[in-house]
Amino acid sequence: MLSHVIEELPQLIVNGLVVGTILALPAIGFTAIYAVLRFPNFTVASHATMGAYAGFVANVWLGLPIVPSLALAFIVPALSGLACDEYVLKPLRRTSAATGPMAAAIAAVALTIALENVIRFVFGNDLRGYDLPVYRDWRFDLGFAFLRVGPQQVENAIISVVVMAGVFTFLAFTRTGKMMRAVADNPSLAGIKGINAETVARLASLIGMGLVGVGGMLLGLDTSIDPLTGFRAVLTVFAAAVVGGLGSIPGAVVGAMVVGIGEELSLLVLDASYRTAVGFIAIIVVLTFRPRGILGERAY
Amino acid sequence: MTFLATRRAVTAGLALSPLFAPSVLRAQGEPIRLGTLMPLTGAGGPYGPSMRKAVEGVVESVNSAGGIGGRRIQLYGEDSQTNPDAAVRAARKLIDVDRVSAIMGTWASAVTTAVAPLAWESRTMLFTVSGADSITQLPHRGYIIRTQPNSTLQITKLSEFLGQQGAKRIFILAAQTPFALSNKEILEREMPKYGGQVLGQTIYDREKTVFRSEVDQALRARPDYIFLNGYTPDVTILLRELFRAGWTGGKVAPAYAINQRLLDSLPADVTNGAVTWAPSPDIESPAFKRLQALLGTNDPDPYSCQTNDHAALAALAIAKAGAATGDAIRENVRKIAQGAGERVTEVTEGLRLLAAGREINYAGASGACDFTDNGDILTCPFRYEQAEGAKLKTIRIS
Numbered sequence: 001m002l003s004h005v006i007e008e009l010p011q012l013i014v015n016g017l018v019v020g021t022i023l024a025l026p027a028i029g030f031t032a033i034y035a036v037l038r039f040p041n042f043t044v045a046s047h048a049t050m051g052a053y054a055g056f057v058a059n060v061w062l063g064l065p066i067v068p069s070l071a072l073a074f075i076v077p078a079l080s081g082l083a084c085d086e087y088v089l090k091p092l093r094r095t096s097a098a099t100g101p102m103a104a105a106i107a108a109v110a111l112t113i114a115l116e117n118v119i120r121f122v123f124g125n126d127l128r129g130y131d132l133p134v135y136r137d138w139r140f141d142l143g144f145a146f147l148r149v150g151p152q153q154v155e156n157a158i159i160s161v162v163v164m165a166g167v168f169t170f171l172a173f174t175r176t177g178k179m180m181r182a183v184a185d186n187p188s189l190a191g192i193k194g195i196n197a198e199t200v201a202r203l204a205s206l207i208g209m210g211l212v213g214v215g216g217m218l219l220g221l222d223t224s225i226d227p228l229t230g231f232r233a234v235l236t237v238f239a240a241a242v243v244g245g246l247g248s249i250p251g252a253v254v255g256a257m258v259v260g261i262g263e264e265l266s267l268l269v270l271d272a273s274y275r276t277a278v279g280f281i282a283i284i285v286v287l288t289f290r291p292r293g294i295l296g297e298r299a300y
Numbered sequence: 301m302t303f304l305a306t307r308r309a310v311t312a313g314l315a316l317s318p319l320f321a322p323s324v325l326r327a328q329g330e331p332i333r334l335g336t337l338m339p340l341t342g343a344g345g346p347y348g349p350s351m352r353k354a355v356e357g358v359v360e361s362v363n364s365a366g367g368i369g370g371r372r373i374q375l376y377g378e379d380s381q382t383n384p385d386a387a388v389r390a391a392r393k394l395i396d397v398d399r400v401s402a403i404m405g406t407w408a409s410a411v412t413t414a415v416a417p418l419a420w421e422s423r424t425m426l427f428t429v430s431g432a433d434s435i436t437q438l439p440h441r442g443y444i445i446r447t448q449p450n451s452t453l454q455i456t457k458l459s460e461f462l463g464q465q466g467a468k469r470i471f472i473l474a475a476q477t478p479f480a481l482s483n484k485e486i487l488e489r490e491m492p493k494y495g496g497q498v499l500g501q502t503i504y505d506r507e508k509t510v511f512r513s514e515v516d517q518a519l520r521a522r523p524d525y526i527f528l529n530g531y532t533p534d535v536t537i538l539l540r541e542l543f544r545a546g547w548t549g550g551k552v553a554p555a556y557a558i559n560q561r562l563l564d565s566l567p568a569d570v571t572n573g574a575v576t577w578a579p580s581p582d583i584e585s586p587a588f589k590r591l592q593a594l595l596g597t598n599d600p601d602p603y604s605c606q607t608n609d610h611a612a613l614a615a616l617a618i619a620k621a622g623a624a625t626g627d628a629i630r631e632n633v634r635k636i637a638q639g640a641g642e643r644v645t646e647v648t649e650g651l652r653l654l655a656a657g658r659e660i661n662y663a664g665a666s667g668a669c670d671f672t673d674n675g676d677i678l679t680c681p682f683r684y685e686q687a688e689g690a691k692l693k694t695i696r697i698s
Binding site for chain 1: 340341342345346476502503504505507508509510511512513514516517532533536537540543544545546561562564565566567569570
C-alpha cells in the first residue's frame, strides 16, 4: 500500500499543480470582481467559454499563434463582462443595499445560461480543438516512480504564471491597481480620497472577466472546447476562490492550488468519480475552521 | 392600434391558411399529440437535430397523406440537454401541458432512466434509443419500447470482436453512467471465453476537464486494450491523454463516442487505430434509403434511423387502435411491428393497409423492429469501424 502511494504521489502532485495553476486565473478574476463589486458574478462560466471560443476563432479561423490568440481570449470576454455588468447586473445591484447583490448573483446565473446559448447559437454544439500539435509527454525516472509531464501543460502553466505575475505587478505598482485595492478594502474611504468607484468597478469587471477568458482558453488548450467548457469548471473555480478567501487575490491562487492538488490526491483513497466532491469538502472544512478562507479577504 | 390590428389580421390569416390546403382539409379532427425529447444540446447534441428531423419526416408524410383517420399529427419537441434534470422538466411539460401520448427519442441512459417513471405513471408511451440493461428492467408495465440493443447484447458483441482481435488484458475507463457497472460485469463474464480478462475499471466524473490521473491508473494495470466507455467530450480528452502518455496499445469505444466530430477535433495521430462498434441500421432497407434522402446524407446515424422508426411505430399503432392514447400505442405496437402481417417499410403504405383492414409487420431504417415482452429489441446487426487518417473505415458488419 505504502509503496503504491509513494509511486503515485509525485505524479499526482505534478498533475495537481498544473490544474491549480490554470484554475488560478479564473479564480483570480472571480475573486477580484467579488472584492470590488461585492457579489459573486457567476457569468464567469460563460465568459470562460467565450474566452475559449475567442481564442479558437483567432487560432483556427484567423490562423494566429497561441499567444496572440490569448490576447483575443482576454479582450472579448473582458468587453462582454463589462457590458453585462453595466447594463444587466449593476441596475439590479443598485435596487437595494440588502438584497441587490443577491438579485445580481441570481441574475448572473441566468445571464450565464443566456450567454452560453448565444455561443451555442453561433458555434453549434460541436467539440472543437485548437490548431495545436499533440506531443508525447516527457518522461522522468525518479528511481522510485515514473513521472510524465506534457509540453503543453508546461507551456500553459508558464503562460498562467506570467499572466498572474502581470496582475500582481499591476495591483502592487500601478496607480490604477492601487485604486482598485483601495476600493476593495474600504469603498467609502476610497470615495473620500477622491477615487471614482464607478471607474474602478468597470475596471474590475473588465480585467476580471478578461482573466477568466484566458483561463477558459488555457483549459481548452489542454483538452477540447464546447459550449459547456466554462460551466464544467465553474464549481471548481468557485471552490478555489472560497477556500482561498473570497476577495483575496493571493487567496485565489492558494485556493486553486489546494483544490487542484486536493482533487488529485483524493484519487489515492477515493474513486475518480467522487473527485468533484473534494472542492466542496474543502469549502466545508475551510468555512468551519477558518470562515474567511485561508488568506482572509484582504484584496492583496 | 393600426399596427396591432394588422398583426392580428396577419396572424389570423396565417392560422387559417392551412385550411385551404386540400389534403390537410381532410385531416381536421382533434390533432394527435406526439412528443420528442431529444439531446439537442450536451453530449448528445451532435445527434439531436437529425433525430428530430427523422421524426418530422414521418409526421409530414402522414399529415400530407391525410393524417390518421382524418386526424393530423401535432409534434411537440423539447431538448433533453443530455441531462436528467432538464429532461425531467421537459418531460413534465410534454406530459402535463402538451398532453402527448408518446415521447420519442430519449438519448443517454441516465436521461431515459429519469424520464421513464413519469411516462409509465402518466400512461405515456416512451420510445428510447438508450441501451442500459436496467432500463427495460424497470417496472414500466409495457410503456417502454427501445430500438437500441441493450448493454448485454452490445457488450457480448464487443467481447466477441475483442477476442478475435487477440485482446487478452483489458482495462476499462468508464464515465459514470447507469451502464458502467453492468457493462464491466458482462465483459468480465464474456472475455474468458476468448482467453482474455478484465484487469479493472476506473469510473470517472465526465464533468471534469482533465483525466491525467485516471489514464495513469489504467496504464499502471499494463493492459493491451483499453475500453473507453464514455461520451464524445470525455473520450476526446482521454484519447489525447493516452497519446501523450505514449500509449500504443488497442483502444475501443462506442461509435457514439468516437464519431466524425471527434475525429475532426483531434489530430489523426491521436485517433489512428481506435476501434468503434455500434448497432448498424439496416442499410439495405428502402426505409433507410428514404431517410438518406430526407436527411441529405449517405450515412444517417443509428439514432436518427431509430427515431424515424419511433414515429412510424407510434403512428401505425395509433391507426391500428383507432385511438391516440399511450395505452392504445402500448397495446398495439407489437401488433403492427411483428407477426405474420404484410411487411411494410413506409408509414403511409402501412396506414393504407391498416385502413383496408389488413395486418402489417413494420420494419424500418433501424432494422426489423421486433420487440420482446419487456420492450427490448430482439436482434440487430453490428458495425465495426476503425479510425485511420481522421476517417472511420468499416471493418465489417455482422
